[in-house]
Amino acid sequence: MKKTVSAVLAVITVIVSLFAFASCGNGGEKTVAIIQFGSHASLNNCYDGIIAGLKENGIDLDKYDVKYVNSNFDPSVSQSQAQSFVNGKAEIIIAIATPSAVAAATAAEGEIPVVYCAITDGSVMSNYENVTGSSDVPDFEKQLQLVTAFMGKKDLKIGVLFSTDESSSPLQIANLKKAAEAYQGMEILDSAVSDITTIDTKVNELIASGAECFINILDNTVVGKLESNILPITNEKKIPVFGSEIEQVKVGCAASASIEYLDVGRAAGKAAAEILSGKKASDIPVATVTEPHNYYNSKVCTELGLTIPETVSAEDVGK
Template identity: 40%
Template sequence: MKNRVTAGIAVTALAAAMLTGCGGKTGESGKKETYTIGISQFAEHKSLDNCREGFLMGLEEEGIKEGDNLKVEYKNSAADMGTAGQIADSFVSDKVDLICTIATPSAQTAYNASMDSDIPVVYTAVTDPVAAELADKDKQPVGEVTGTSDKLPIEEQLEMIRKILPDAKKIGIMYTTSEANSVSAIAEYKELAGKFGFEIIEKGVTAAADVPLATDDLLDQVDCITNLTDNTVVSSLATVLEKANEKKIPVFGSEVEQVKLGCLAAEGIDYISLGKQTGKMAAKILKGEKQASQMKFETITKPGFYANTKVAETLGIEIPQDILAEAVESFDTIEK
């Protein structure tokens, strides 16, 4: 029995046939000549763009190259669940060989749409595939769906914040209440915060329009803000940073692109590397070496420290030299 999954609502169990293989053109020898894949990206921001870029790079490293033996249909749902569902349905209707989904809501809608077909789904930037009901607690897929997790290194993030802000007591986190990945991350932050002497102040939003007021509310209560990989909030990062900078309150990111844009620092992952890892998984499926249902989801095991010294200077914060020396990359400018 396989379950359909949706973001923020109850799951309905449906019986479905076992999924096998892919379509596409084949030559006289039976070997596939070309592949067609659909890429469904949930929102427009640099982290997810990097996932897409890395995914195509990973495929190319495995001999599957766009414009050569690969046709790509790319669609972005602009953080709208209804649009994500329409995109998934269109890919199934087009009978693509594989659907790549970028972010949790796109993964859930694509799996729902494709589970009664023979089209595998490979996801990336899904923080908690188990909470999203795309995998079980042993990392086994629930059907023909697998991919990579961008699970945050939350304990390392808290430790880093404590080193940079030794006197801070309250950390604010904004998140989208319908995003399973964000709800899961909030729970882990609360579980670990006490270990470092922090209290987590959370603020839920349902849409980008809620972000300005939610930011104002958080900034009145906290010593700093830390970001998740929440698609709605990250898409509105410029608003969060502008308001926080006015009050000289630091904002910590969850990956390198957020640090480039003006977050003070992050213990995060490289989304291009994550995308590459996903592309290599997809290549195995397209080549018929493995089925998605035979592949546990994967994660990047080691986070990297990123810092923005320009932001530190503007806020009057000194990043300790011992941790700055360990940075994978540091920046002395803020991208516009």
């Protein structure tokens, strides 16, 4: 089994993916198709968890033709990849993140089981048949508790970026704002990103509007630009970014009340294993992972002048 990394450019991604579909069949073996919306640490952990979940639940992957593709955060690429898997009569499609899951379920039309992974708003899949999977639901109350503890104040202006391509992001923004109502004077400054190439501008606009720190929601398109576009700007201006999972803290966010994405992936892998073993997707409940764990990066906190709060129990991943 080989995990093939798709090309960086969307057009090349489609070409490489279609070539893979045409050339990688293994003598009649059943195909397990995996579509990952893009590459960043939490989605990569989902993939690793899926593979672990399949193996831990009795699936010998050497007996399957496992085909992996990456959409490079382009929904249209996910759609092309999903349709190619359907045309190739895949036994099952496992889709990581909402845009890939919607593309897979739309293309499959209920004829091929779809297992989704890391969908925050499960309602987006409610109109599709023959689907199940795992959901990641952020606990914004605990996230704000962590943010206020590290920032040393509660009347914060917090910047949040979200992509218009991510259907679950508006719900997350609404839930974040609701959680912020518990803090007098706290304001959530949200900014929609319709063109990812403008994300630098959006970050600077939020800072100009008074953002004292940033929070990442579970928005894969935005998180995919964390290291290359967001952190270079915020670090220069000494503005902390609080991540949505542990890997973001490892690469430069100050802290996070983090969902474990290996567990989210494992839950999806378990569901896929049950389907491959003969169970119907409709008989498998959606698994929801909600319980966060606190992490911080001591090196980043020192550079940003943040004091590690004694009231917070958290693991340092920045040593």
